Structures are given as structure tokens and as C-alpha cells.
Amino acid sequence: MTSSTPDERHDESVVRTRRAPKYGVFVALGAAAGLLAAVILSTVFDGTAEASQYTEIEYSTSQVFGFIVLWCVPAGIAVAMVVALILDRTVGRKVHEHRAVREVTEEPDEA
Numbered sequence: 059m060t061s062s063t064p065d066e067r068h069d070e071s072v073v074r075t076r077r078a079p080k081y082g083v084f085v086a087l088g089a090a091a092g093l094l095a096a097v098i099l100s101t102v103f104d105g106t107a108e109a110s111q112y113t114e115i116e117y118s119t120s121q122v123f124g125f126i127v128l129w130c131v132p133a134g135i136a137v138a139m140v141v142a143l144i145l146d147r148t149v150g151r152k153v154h155e156h157r158a159v160r161e162v163t164e165e166p167d168e169a
Contacts, residue, residue, distance in 0.1 A: 069160040076153045084142040085135055092134025096126040 100123040109116045117125075 072155050073158045074153050079142045079145050084138040088135035088138025089131050092131035096130040099126050
């Protein structure tokens with residue numbers, strides 16, 4: 059019984075990489091910033107002291123907070139995505155070249 063060595067090949071090539079922002083992180087940060095803005099806006103501006111002039115209904119503080127969240131969270135996400143795109147255009151322009159080695163190992167067929 060003889061031991062045979064596998065046939066090995068080495069392929070070298072140059073690969074180009076660049077940094078890109080993680081968009082999911084920016085979406086989460088934008089949503090959190092929008093939620094924080096909604097908390098601040100709903101506590102600073104007390105619009106629940108009297109009934110609405112359009113619906114003649116008096117809204118609670120939690121209802122006002124919910125209405126403000128509907129505007130602030132998407133706005134926060136939009137602003138964060140614009141920041142991510144700007145960072146992608148400025149920081150992502152730098153392309154780095156690396157040498158990559160690909161090794162292919164094939165086991166010989168045993169008879």
C-alpha cells in the first residue's frame with residue numbers, strides 16, 4: 059500500500075477591496091434617533107391641553123407620541139441613509155489591492 063501525495067495547484071491573483079458602511083446599522087441608528095426625537099417633541103410641546111380644532115377630540119399624550127413617531131422614525135431613517143450614502147461615496151472611493159492565493163487540492167482516485 060503506497061501513500062500518494064495529492065496534486066496541488068496555486069493560483070495567485072490580485073483582488074480589489076473597498077470599505078462600505080453597514081446599512082442595517084444606519085437604519086437602526088436612524089430609527090433610534092427618530093424615536094428619541096419623538097420622545098422629546100411629545101414631552102416638550104403639550105398639544106393635548108384642548109380638543110383638536112379639526113376632529114374636536116382631545117388626544118392623550120400617548121396618542122400624540124404615536125402620531126409623532128409615525129413622522130420622526132421614517133425621517134430619522136431617511137437622514138441616516140443619506141449619511142450612509144455620503145460615507146459610501148467618500149470613504150468607499152479608496153480601493154485597496156491585495157494578493158490572494160487560491161489553493162486547489164485534488165485527491166487522486168483510489169482504484
